[in-house]
Amino acid sequence: MSGSTRRPCHTALRHAFSLALGVAALFAQAAGKESCPLLVASGNPEYPPFLWRDPADDKRLIGANAELMQKLSEAIGIPISVRYVGPWGRVQEETRQGNVDLIAGAFFTLPRLEYMDYFQPPIHTTRTVIWTQSSRSIDYRKWADLKPLKGLTVINNSFGEAFDRYAQRNLQIDKVASVESALKMLGLARADYVIYEEAPGLAYAAKLNVKGLKAASVPISNEDLFLTMSHRSACNTGSLRGKIAQVMHRFREEKVMEGLVEKYIQLWRNSPR
Template structure:
């Protein structure tokens, strides 16, 4: 009797203990999340509750197709919640994150960056002033859209350092620039460009060199069951291929226009 059932028991035990079978099943589909308040990179679609859209979402979809991977993008409620879910391993990928010191302890960031986020001062073409860096802005009155967090999140760009007014909307901030009430408008380059184009002002304004630029990265949680050197290498190769195709600019412009058309609250630059 013992000899009769021993092969069956051994086969069942081998199946239960096989790491290959478990890993394959766990990684047939990856799950990603991100900051739902990061337009034009990522935000909640008001027309489809719970669905996140934006340039990062579009690029993630292209990456999945390029690598023949299944990647689901889900909402986590907030930026801290998204980071915590990925750091704990409950979700595999974090979309559009800055590689801060604390994040590097729980996340593996994939090179190259998804996008490079730039904050610039926009000025009227006929009123360009000498500019060699952020310190040259002290002598001029500027404006931001109310609610933008980058002026309080980055040093030395802070509301207490620079003379900044607040406009209720980005369109109103551009109109203040047009009327000569301010000398510059601080904003994310692609978002301001889309707003200026929608107002027919693109020929009237120009950006100064960026005050700051930060890469927005795709990161894999170190505790994710799918985090392997092979996966990270595939993701890096796919991003390199997409980066070489020069898609970032078009994706950002299209989604900046999409966000503005929806009339949603201010975007933000977040550390």
């Protein structure tokens, strides 16, 4: 067979091979889109100005972190639904199981590394304090000052790896289901102090009309608040984690969160009590 009769066959084979590659690429692209059609995010629902339940739809969370997730959604091209799935302890369990893809605001602890990845940089830095009755004189300057006292905090809350370890070994801290319960119990003198973040604590004390409380001037800790992703999330791929991390770096450089926190502090203050 002459060379002139072979060339058309080779050309046809090349066209067929190119077509096959193109079809495979289209299927791969479609599969990639279908593998992560939606990200479900949640977080601590008692955490204004960062997150709280939407009065107009109690299945949704609103706040600074919720709006940050919507901005992230626009940047990565994947819808993010910020949902109320239960109290903070339940949120962490749902994330462990992979039913929640993202936690929009969690402190770093070693145990949490077992079931979720942390994105750098952090969303925000928060200040955790002890709350006491104004009528009581408790001179708090260091963690050891809490040893003879009885404290309260919320189930599954963390206040930094170092303090968590110290508290477990040295302090008497009972855990309750909600910050509302903790502050009310403190107001009734059923504990000496409550440990909670400063901004959310102030917000809740005002909303619950719990008077006569004060925050110590020396913080328990100053901790970074992170965006995290469940290890069991179907969307947890290196490619998507890279995209999210890049966007979070851009948000940090543009100081997006600073503006959102101020916006939602005002919204919380003006919301119906």
